[in-house]
Amino acid sequence: MAALTAVGALAFAGVQTAEASCGGGGPGGPSLGDRIAAAPTVFVGTVVYTSDQERVARVKVESIWRGPELPAYIDVHGSPVSGPFTASSVDRHYQSGTRYLFVPVNANPPFDDNSCSLTQPYTADLVAYAPSDARAAGPATFSDHIQNFLGQNAWVLPLLFVLIIAGALAALIRMRSRKRRQA
Numbered sequence: 001m002a003a004l005t006a007v008g009a010l011a012f013a014g015v016q017t018a019e020a021s022c023g024g025g026g027p028g029g030p031s032l033g034d035r036i037a038a039a040p041t042v043f044v045g046t047v048v049y050t051s052d053q054e055r056v057a058r059v060k061v062e063s064i065w066r067g068p069e070l071p072a073y074i075d076v077h078g079s080p081v082s083g084p085f086t087a088s089s090v091d092r093h094y095q096s097g098t099r100y101l102f103v104p105v106n107a108n109p110p111f112d113d114n115s116c117s118l119t120q121p122y123t124a125d126l127v128a129y130a131p132s133d134a135r136a137a138g139p140a141t142f143s144d145h146i147q148n149f150l151g152q153n154a155w156v157l158p159l160l161f162v163l164i165i166a167g168a169l170a171a172l173i174r175m176r177s178r179k180r181r182q183a
Contacts, residue, residue: 035118036129040107041067043137044122044130046099048073049152055079057094058151059102061137065130068108072140073148076102076111076119090114101126 036042043066045059055078061070078092092115094100103118104111113119120126150157 032118033129036065036101036103039066039103039118041102041104041111043067043070043102044099045074045102047094047096048148049096050094051151052077052079052082053084054093054095055082055091057100058148059100062099063130063134064137065134069135069138070109071138071144073144074109074111076104076113078113078115078119080112080114088114090116092117092119101129 030038042064043061044063045061047057048060049058050056051058057076057078059074059076061072061074064070076094078094079086079088080090081088092113099122101118101120101122102111102113104113105117106112
């Protein structure tokens, strides 16, 4: 019983939480269009894959409405905390394959986001807010393609490691058996 209590205490000791309140907004406040226009960075993109309990999104940037030039792919962090035993009251969870209007809380990458921001799934209603001078993201790089493949296929690296070790062991065994035959 004492061991079980100790294990339980250790499990809860590793839990990290962050508290925040969205505040602001409410009836009579600025319109959605005014809030988007006042945001330092706004872009549209589709989530390629997620990590950290769906709180980090790898995003293919499709259209930059406001803010700095962006590469073809970026990461958006939807929580002020990270890790398997962490959570906050403002965690934003993303869905792979979903297109979003991103309005992060900071102006430059790496982007931070949370459930208090204006980030939302992109709908036909949001098209009306698109500026006429929206621009495209930079071109995708070879590194982007590698990162996207590995992010979506996390099993590849461990498998590759196992295959390399198995190949090295097979080569070592072959070399030893040849030496024994020659001796």
